[in-house]
Amino acid sequence: MLHRKARPLQEAQSHLGGIPLVCNQVGYHLNDTSIESEVLPFAKRNGITIMGYSPFGYAPHVFGAKGFPDVGSQERHILESIGAKYGKTAYQVALNWVLRQEDLVTIPKAAKKEHIVDNLHALGWELDKGDLEQIECFFPRCIASQGERENEDRFFLALSRSQNQNENCPQFAHSSR
Numbered sequence: 001m002l003h004r005k006a007r008p009l010q011e012a013q014s015h016l017g018g019i020p021l022v023c024n025q026v027g028y029h030l031n032d033t034s035i036e037s038e039v040l041p042f043a044k045r046n047g048i049t050i051m052g053y054s055p056f057g058y059a060p061h062v063f064g065a066k067g068f069p070d071v072g073s074q075e076r077h078i079l080e081s082i083g084a085k086y087g088k089t090a091y092q093v094a095l096n097w098v099l100r101q102e103d104l105v106t107i108p109k110a111a112k113k114e115h116i117v118d119n120l121h122a123l124g125w126e127l128d129k130g131d132l133e134q135i136e137c138f139f140p141r142c143i144a145s146q147g148e149r150e151n152e153d154r155f156f157l158a159l160s161r162s163q164n165q166n167e168n169c170p171q172f173a174h175s176s177r
């Protein structure tokens with residue numbers, strides 16, 4: 001699944017005939033926290049695991065993705081200064097921040113061995129309240145990119161088409177009565 005709203009998850013669940021919906025894969029990183037308002041609480045209430053993709057914000061194929069803050073930018077500086085307290089890099093801070101959410105797993109992509117090792121060391125420690133507040137100031141709450149919203153629109157279009165087809169299908173009309 002790839003849904004940033006609760007309604008499509010409910011719709012999807014209703015089409016599964018009692019089979020539980022267990023996972024929703026959706027973007028979650030410092031520059032896109034749109035799932036926090038609706039989807040994350042809904043998923044927690046309903047036992048659905050959120051699989052957050054692009055934890056560093058790259059998603060090169062998603063229109064409007066910003067990527068990781070550039071070296072020298074204010075945002076990068078704040079991540080580096082927080083990381084310095086713990087002997088961690090800016091990337092490790094970003095990954096640890098994503099994983100502060102319970103019931104959420106993340107899937108960083110790393111081809112380089114040193115990145116894979118770095119990412120493992122993003123675990124096992126916690127950002128404190130002050131760190132989280134600082135991060136909040138520099139990374140304002142943000143909405144989904146246009147590409148992701150279009151993905152969701154396409155899902156609804158496909159769903160309504162399949163429903164219309166089913167309604168026009170005598171076999172389905174018979175079995176659903």
Ligand SMILES: NC(=O)c1ccc[n+]([C@@H]2O[C@H](COP(=O)([O-])OP(=O)(O)OC[C@H]3O[C@@H](n4cnc5c(N)ncnc54)[C@H](OP(=O)(O)O)[C@@H]3O)[C@@H](O)[C@H]2O)c1
Nearest residue numbers: 053054055056057058059091107108109110111112115118
């Ligand atoms: N369901 C969907 O629609 C959807 C959409 C987008 C992405 N995804 C999935 O999400 C996963 C990750 O997404 P993504 O590749 O878009 O973005 P990402 O994980 O946010 O970023 C990957 C980039 O970060 C670099 N990187 C990783 N660890 C690093 C570290 N410790 N220090 C410095 N750089 C580091 C990687 O470099 P190297 O590779 O050179 O190590 C790579 O360039 C993929 O499996 C992808 O298939 C799913």
